[in-house]
Amino acid sequence: MTGALVVLLFTTRHRPEPVTANNAVGDATCLSCHRQHATFEHTAHRLTSRPPTRASIAASFASGRNVLRTSNPSLSYRMDSTAGGFVQTAVIGTPPDTHTHAETIAYVIGSARKGQTYLYASGDRLFELPVSYWSSLDRWINSPGYFDGSMNFGRPATPRCLECHATWFQTFADEKVSNRYAFSGAMLGITCEKCHGAGTAHVARERSPLRVLGPAILDPARLPRARQMDACAQCHSGAGQLRDAAFSYVPTRPLASHLLSDPVPAGAQVDVHGNQVALLARSKCFRESQMTCVTCHEVHQTQRDPTALSARCLTCHQERSHPPLPAQTRPLTGRCVDCHMPLQASNLIISEHEGTAERPLVRTHWIRVYPDTGHAVGPSAVR
Numbered sequence: 037m038t039g040a041l042v043v044l045l046f047t048t049r050h051r052p053e054p055v056t057a058n059n060a061v062g063d064a065t066c067l068s069c070h071r072q073h074a075t076f077e078h079t080a081h082r083l084t085s086r087p088p089t090r091a092s093i094a095a096s097f098a099s100g101r102n103v104l105r106t107s108n109p110s111l112s113y114r115m116d117s118t119a120g121g122f123v124q125t126a127v128i129g130t131p132p133d134t135h136t137h138a139e140t141i142a143y144v145i146g147s148a149r150k151g152q153t154y155l156y157a158s159g160d161r162l163f164e165l166p167v168s169y170w171s172s173l174d175r176w177i178n179s180p181g182y183f184d185g186s187m188n189f190g191r192p193a194t195p196r197c198l199e200c201h202a203t204w205f206q207t208f209a210d211e212k213v214s215n216r217y218a219f220s221g222a223m224l225g226i227t228c229e230k231c232h233g234a235g236t237a238h239v240a241r242e243r244s245p246l247r248v249l250g251p252a253i254l255d256p257a258r259l260p261r262a263r264q265m266d267a268c269a270q271c272h273s274g275a276g277q278l279r280d281a282a283f284s285y286v287p288t289r290p291l292a293s294h295l296l297s298d299p300v301p302a303g304a305q306v307d308v309h310g311n312q313v314a315l316l317a318r319s320k321c322f323r324e325s326q327m328t329c330v331t332c333h334e335v336h337q338t339q340r341d342p343t344a345l346s347a348r349c350l351t352c353h354q355e356r357s358h359p360p361l362p363a364q365t366r367p368l369t370g371r372c373v374d375c376h377m378p379l380q381a382s383n384l385i386i387s388e389h390e391g392t393a394e395r396p397l398v399r400t401h402w403i404r405v406y407p408d409t410g411h412a413v414g415p416s417a418v419r
Contacts, residue, residue: 055234060203063082083147084201137187157219160218164181170387200270238252268329306318346372
């Protein structure tokens with residue numbers, strides 16, 4: 037083999053790297069060439085973590101709307117926008133004998149489609165703040181995992197949690213605590229490189245004569261079906277347990293080498309939040325086809341239109357073969373997902389509020405007939 041051929045083979049081969057602050061180019065660089073995907077910047081994936089600003093925090097700091105009262109008459113929370121940042125303050129006691137505990141929001145978690153929660157930093161550690169925001173109620177509410185009426189600022193933000201809400205954080209191994217980070221260089225939101233791999237080699241090659249040898253970037257659509265599903269499952273298959281370093285996964289690897297997923301026995305109930313892949317795997321549509329998540333989802337765009345999503349169903353299913361429905365008064369077009377992927381309440385994301393347990397409604401990914409609803413058409417909004 038000639039030396040020139042060896043160089044050619046070596047140069048052509050590209051091994052995707054997990055993105056870090058040292059090998060990332062950022063979305064602005066990606067979009068300077070791939071302008072057709074600029075809509076990705078407005079998706080829930082891209083906005084799933086952000087710095088705290090008036091624009092990124094959906095909840096109100098206005099007087100009269102910035103206080104959360106709890107089931108404990110001696111405990112309330114006040115949310116303030118100050119010159120030093122956005123602050124959550126626990127007020128304990130009865131005036132005038134009160135004392136407070138205040139923490140400043142460091143990161144906003146969630147696009148606000150359903151709600152947001154907020155993190156604060158204490159030294160090099162990150163914790164969840166006790167007050168979140170729910171979009172359906174349009175108000176502050178007790179954060180999931182915190183008990184109403186009990187003051188607590190101690191729920192750690194673990195690397196596995198951040199791995200699904202950010203592209204990269206520098207983590208520190210510590211046998212005693214799990215939530216130590218270096219915040220410099222943190223990459224918030226799910227960026228282009230989370231799914232395509234670090235872009236430094238790609239950009240360097242595209243700006244040189246070596247571009248004829250290939251793009252030096254990962255195209256998930258070209259992966260085998262199992263790896264395509266793994267790429268989504270890294271965040272949509274439940275919490276699981278990390279087997280190697282957080283933020284080290286790239287979609288060319290089997291996900292099982294990175295994440296020990298929670299077992300899902302046949303017949304076991306699967307919550308609609310967090311494990312959409314397991315629900316989809318139970319669907320006849322999935323089992324009897326080669327479909328993947330992107331068969332229905334265009335990840336570079338915001339998708340809210342149930343009619344458009346239902347049209348994906350009709351690429352395989354014919355509406356004219358659908359059996360008649362009881363008391364059918366409207367055409368079926370555009371209502372596939374409302375009937376066969378209905379909204380269901382999550383039992384994993386629960387906030388206690390005013391004596392009730394608030395649960396978000398999430399669209400199930402177990403595609404099937406739901407006889408308990410009598411095929412009734414559910415809400416038209418795609419959640």
